[in-house]
Amino acid sequence: MSKRSALILLAVLLCGGPGCFPRVGSGGEKDFQGLEKTKLGKPPRTRAMPDLPAWVTLPGGTATLGSREPGAPEPREVEVPAFWMSRSEITTAQFAQFLNDTGAPFDSPQFYNVRGRHFPRAAQDAVAYVSYDLAAAYARWAGHWLKADVSLPTEDEWEYAARGGLFAAPYPWGWADPTNRAAFNLERAQPIGSYPPNPFKLYDMAGNLAEWCRADPDAVHAPVRGGSWSERSEIFLRVWRRVEMPRDYRDADVGFRVIARPRGEGTRADPPAPGAP
Secondary structure, eight states: OOOHHHHHHHHHHHHSSSGOEESSGGGOOOOGSSOOOOOOOOOHHHHHHTSOOOEEEEEOOEEESSSSTSSSOOOEEEEEEEEEESSSBBBBBHHHHHHHHHOOOOOOOEEEEEETTESSEEEEEEEOSHHHHHHHHHHHHHHHTTTTTEOOOHHHHHHHHHTTOSSSSSSSTTOOOOOOTTTTTSSOOOTTSEEEEEOOSSSSBSSSSSSEOOOHHHHEEEEEESSTOOOGGGGGGGTTEEEEEETTTOOEEEEEEOEEETTTSSSSOOOOOOTTO
16 A cells, blocks of 8 residues: 555544535535536636636535524525636726726726726725626626626525535634634735635635625615625624625725626526616
8 A cells, every 4th residue: 555545544534434524515415525516617718808707616506504603594405506606806907897898987096097997006906896786787797708697696606605515614714713814804905815715716705805795676785795804803704694785885895706607507697787887
């Protein structure tokens, strides 16, 4: 037996067998590797967009959302079809391309304007100061270029992704303290990728910027998830935690990421906003 094989065998014996590995679903009946095999194919690409989101393919599966913690929604089991999700929050460089292509009016300290064109001050910063409707407009614009159904995630899709295949964990990375694992209790947001990703390889699902999730077309408020750099308590970083904000809210603590599926696969597009591209 090789040294490598012996080490693997020893690890399994110390662990106590397959049951010690993280699981998802009610009672943990499926392990992370056992999630539904996706048929999505390769993530959408186009040469027409130099600054594209980097996609992560999320396998479909069953997950238990919510928590038995005080103040949390009651646990419930959901089925989530496979989808692609942007690896990080949408950046200022990616958002600038949308602004310059559509001519959408936008005023933000993250950009400077030269002859009507927007240029990011820090290209790897997650874009903030974006209202719900403008975030939804970015998704529709990206879907046009990518020839895919692109939208903001539903709250179920967002929480499923944030949990990273870990059953009942309070944070995207598991149970460990958030210190040095998420951008919170800070003076400003951090560049994308400043902290380790969750098991699905998604960055900043807790902290950095709170993220818009899909709202009903006639809703006055829209949900945001994940907490932000400004939170003073780790309770706001819990994967089940939700807050509703006015759709026209724009400030330094809220941004967004998008999901995608092949056209016709069931992603419901975000409704058009009055006056939005």
